[in-house]
Amino acid sequence: MADNITTNPGTGGDTLAADDIGGVKYPRTKLVIGADGVNGGDVSAANPLPITAADLSVAPTGAAVAYWPAYMGPTSTERRSIGVDEGGALVTRGAVTTDEGTFRVNFANTSIAVTLGTVTRSGRVITGTGFGSADVHEGDYFKFDADADTSWMQIASIDSDTQLTLAADYTGASSGAASRALVFVNMQNGAGYSVASGQLTVTSGTTSGASGIVGRVVDYAPLVFRCAVSISQRIANQETRIGFAEPTTGASPRWFARFNASGTTNTTIICESARNPTTAPSASETQSTTVTLPNGATTATINDYRVEILTESVRFYINKVLVAEHVRVLPSQSDIMAASVRIVNTGTAASSTSVVLDYMTTKNHNKLEIGIMSDSEQIVVQQPDLVPFAYSLAGVIAINTVLLNIDCLRFRSLSIQAVSIGTTGVVTPEWSNDGTNWVAATITTAAGATATTLNAAGLWQTPVFARYFRLRLSTATTAGTTTLAVAAYSQGAALLPTQPVSGSVTVSGTVTASGTVGTAAEDAAASGNPVMAAGVARTANAPTTLVAGDVVRHTMTSGGALVVKQYAPMQVEFAASLALTTTTAAQIVAAGAAGIRNHLTSFWAINTGGAVVDLIILDGATERARYPLPINAPVPVTFPTGLLTTAATALNANLSAAGTVRANFTGYTSA
Numbered sequence: 001m002a003d004n005i006t007t008n009p010g011t012g013g014d015t016l017a018a019d020d021i022g023g024v025k026y027p028r029t030k031l032v033i034g035a036d037g038v039n040g041g042d043v044s045a046a047n048p049l050p051i052t053a054a055d056l057s058v059a060p061t062g063a064a065v066a067y068w069p070a071y072m073g074p075t076s077t078e079r080r081s082i083g084v085d086e087g088g089a090l091v092t093r094g095a096v097t098t099d100e101g102t103f104r105v106n107f108a109n110t111s112i113a114v115t116l117g118t119v120t121r122s123g124r125v126i127t128g129t130g131f132g133s134a135d136v137h138e139g140d141y142f143k144f145d146a147d148a149d150t151s152w153m154q155i156a157s158i159d160s161d162t163q164l165t166l167a168a169d170y171t172g173a174s175s176g177a178a179s180r181a182l183v184f185v186n187m188q189n190g191a192g193y194s195v196a197s198g199q200l201t202v203t204s205g206t207t208s209g210a211s212g213i214v215g216r217v218v219d220y221a222p223l224v225f226r227c228a229v230s231i232s233q234r235i236a237n238q239e240t241r242i243g244f245a246e247p248t249t250g251a252s253p254r255w256f257a258r259f260n261a262s263g264t265t266n267t268t269i270i271c272e273s274a275r276n277p278t279t280a281p282s283a284s285e286t287q288s289t290t291v292t293l294p295n296g297a298t299t300a301t302i303n304d305y306r307v308e309i310l311t312e313s314v315r316f317y318i319n320k321v322l323v324a325e326h327v328r329v330l331p332s333q334s335d336i337m338a339a340s341v342r343i344v345n346t347g348t349a350a351s352s353t354s355v356v357l358d359y360m361t362t363k364n365h366n367k368l369e370i371g372i373m374s375d376s377e378q379i380v381v382q383q384p385d386l387v388p389f390a391y392s393l394a395g396v397i398a399i400n401t402v403l404l405n406i407d408c409l410r411f412r413s414l415s416i417q418a419v420s421i422g423t424t425g426v427v428t429p430e431w432s433n434d435g436t437n438w439v440a441a442t443i444t445t446a447a448g449a450t451a452t453t454l455n456a457a458g459l460w461q462t463p464v465f466a467r468y469f470r471l472r473l474s475t476a477t478t479a480g481t482t483t484l485a486v487a488a489y490s491q492g493a494a495l496l497p498t499q500p501v502s503g504s505v506t507v508s509g510t511v512t513a514s515g516t517v518g519t520a521a522e523d524a525a526a527s528g529n530p531v532m533a534a535g536v537a538r539t540a541n542a543p544t545t546l547v548a549g550d551v552v553r554h555t556m557t558s559g560g561a562l563v564v565k566q567y568a569p570m571q572v573e574f575a576a577s578l579a580l581t582t583t584t585a586a587q588i589v590a591a592g593a594a595g596i597r598n599h600l601t602s603f604w605a606i607n608t609g610g611a612v613v614d615l616i617i618l619d620g621a622t623e624r625a626r627y628p629l630p631i632n633a634p635v636p637v638t639f640p641t642g643l644l645t646t647a648a649t650a651l652n653a654n655l656s657a658a659g660t661v662r663a664n665f666t667g668y669t670s671a
Contacts, residue, residue, distance in 0.1 A: 101364035113179035152184035215340025228358035237347030252280035292435035422477030431466035614656035
């Protein structure tokens with residue numbers, strides 16, 4: 001190819017011209033975009049992009065979107081339109097920043113329906129006027145007024161103020177008056193519903209297979225469902241299901257996470273979750289937990305039910321109390337769910353039941369998780385300081401009424417206040433781990449007194465010892481008002497005064513002892529500082545059963561003097577005066593009882609005879625000591641620790657030869 005090809009410079013028009021195409025020299029390049037229709041074709045500083053809609057054969061376009069679309073399967077390779085919002089701004093939001101699809105219905109007026117006026121249908125497309133003024137949104141439901149309630153169809157998109165598109169083909173009318181609703185209703189085989197005073201009531205009828213459902217299809221986890229519901233009666237062959245399930249009008253969804261009021265006991269309810277990809281889940285594919293409604297509630301009154309479905313667990317709450325958490329069997333992360341309240345007759349019902357729905361809401365959100373590398377390294381969130389529980393009722397209350405029933409799963413201690421207890425009433429605190437079998441509880445006052453029943457106002461506390469705690473009326477009230485207030489703490493209870501203390505304890509400051517240790521006693525008066533010590537007055541020997549290591553009280557005389565004198569109290573001392581003349585033994589003191597010894601502490605002797613003799617001290621007949629006695633010279637002898645003798649043996653004395661000796665002996669008897 002030539003290295004230097006010369007061409008004529010461009011002279012205008014739709015021409016791209018250059019000098020020296022073979023090299024690097026382009027003295028003039030000209031690019032015209034579009035036609036010279038309105039603003040001319042030249043690009044200049046004053047007119048950098050002279051394009052009009054008339055100049056462009058293909059313009060970039062955007063498709064209006066409301067929120068991140070649901071999971072639809074593998075990523076498609078087809079070309080996608082960019083999205084813009086209603087103001088023309090480019091939509092760049094991601095799934096983690098959206099919560100569209102959330103709904104709440106309070107059942108205002110006397111119907112679930114809001115009129116859309118007269119509309120026409122072509123396939124899934126609905127054409128009308130003023131959809132904006134009807135406050136219609138994606139996910140709401142559409143129905144021609146003339147069609148049955150089973151015809152409610154969810155709205156897939158709001159295309160304009162005059163057009164909306166349904167999620168599926170509509171079976172029914174093609175034109176006429178129509179309405180929208182936040183939820184659908186589907187009543188079959190005799191079930192019915194009504195709306196009044198801000199509540200929707202579903203009546204079951206008695207026919208086997210009857211079903212009444214109120215709900216809305218949302219999408220997939222994470223989801224939070226909450227509603228307030230009462231069930232007029234719990235009877236055989238009937239179930240009320242509250243929570244999430246596969247969107248189906250059939251009785252057996254393939255996946256669900258819900259409360260199930262099955263059975264006749266209105267103080268319990270079943271928390272259940274399950275999944276099977278093709279058919280109704282079996283028992284092994286279902287996780288069920290039967291729980292007692294907290295705080296003595298029954299399903300006959302309005303209760304707040306909440307189901308929180310995540311990808312790793314399903315949590316069940318009743319009246320803000322966590323009653324169960326499932327992790328073994330859960331719906332899949334991409335299972336489309338419907339939030340609903342449904343009553344089903346599984347057989348012929350004895351009578352019709354009314355299920356009253358006060359409100360229904362679902363938080364349909366996507367969650368941004370900011371975590372750490374290991375799921376086991378959890379971030380610990382401080383528990384709330386306390387959760388209050390209260391009960392108050394005037395008049396007669398029947399025996400065995402459960403006044404408060406508290407699930408202590410999240411608590412470590414309780415503070416119980418009886419503000420008042422009705423006439424003759426007795427309240428018994430009890431513990432249980434299964435909510436069925438209960439044992440008596442012992443609670444403690446701030447001063448350390450314990451109680452197992454309450455019949456008057458007061459304040460008690462207790463650590464949490466079991467899953468459930470309740471206050472039961474064990475004796476009925478005949479009048480008055482019974483008012484109880486319990487505060488449940490996530491912290492442990494303070495150390496109770498009656499707790500035993502072991503080990504080494506260092507005490508500083510002022511200590512006042514009470515109970516088994518007194519600051520005074522005996523004959524009155526003195527108390528306070530300093531700490532005083534006392535002993536035991538003895539008029540006889542200490543216990544003869546003492547052995548090494550035994551505790552011995554201080555010994556006091558009967559006059560209250562601490563025995564600090566040598567040896568023993570005076571009541572066990574002895575003194576003997578003997579005139580000794582022969583070598584025959586004379587008794588100083590008789591043998592004591594078994595285990596009692598005679599202890600010689602001193603003697604004084606004088607020899608008035610004509611020759612020196614020895615004084616002999618005998619332990620029975622055994623010589624223990626010998627002392628020579630000069631003529632007419634007194635001899636005193638003291639034994640600093642006492643002369644020890646054999647137990648139960650007499651203490652005797654004699655002379656080594658005949659003579660004349662006067663001797664005085666002192667001592668004591670002791671073990």
